[in-house]
Amino acid sequence: MKPVPVAECNDAWEFLDQVRARPGMWVRGGSLRELEVMLCGYGVALLVHGIGEDFAFGPRGRFSDWLNERFGWSLVLGWAAAIEAHADGEPALEMFFRLVEDFRLTAPGLTVS
Numbered sequence: 001m002k003p004v005p006v007a008e009c010n011d012a013w014e015f016l017d018q019v020r021a022r023p024g025m026w027v028r029g030g031s032l033r034e035l036e037v038m039l040c041g042y043g044v045a046l047l048v049h050g051i052g053e054d055f056a057f058g059p060r061g062r063f064s065d066w067l068n069e070r071f072g073w074s075l076v077l078g079w080a081a082a083i084e085a086h087a088d089g090e091p092a093l094e095m096f097f098r099l100v101e102d103f104r105l106t107a108p109g110l111t112v113s
Helices: 012-021 032-048 062-071 079-085 092-106
Strands: none
Touching: 012 032, 012 092, 032 079, 032 092, 062 079, 062 092, 079 092
């Protein structure tokens, strides 16, 4: 994946591709919770600016719903905490990106660039 300036990303999916390519640049210490907070802010910015992006990573978004339906995980503390709780030694950030790929392939009606 070729790094591009974040201003050239068209949606959260393209941004996540950049994070995956260079996680150390975007997420201090590989903290999945930090990425979750960053994406929560992204979702708030979409709302504030009236942008109608199909955003899946909010606290009550389609990614959380998918994790709950697929694995039966509690999402009370958010998707980052749920993934960390079930990582079984796998780095949580790596597990997140593996799950995101599965989500991209299996979530019905998902709009992905």
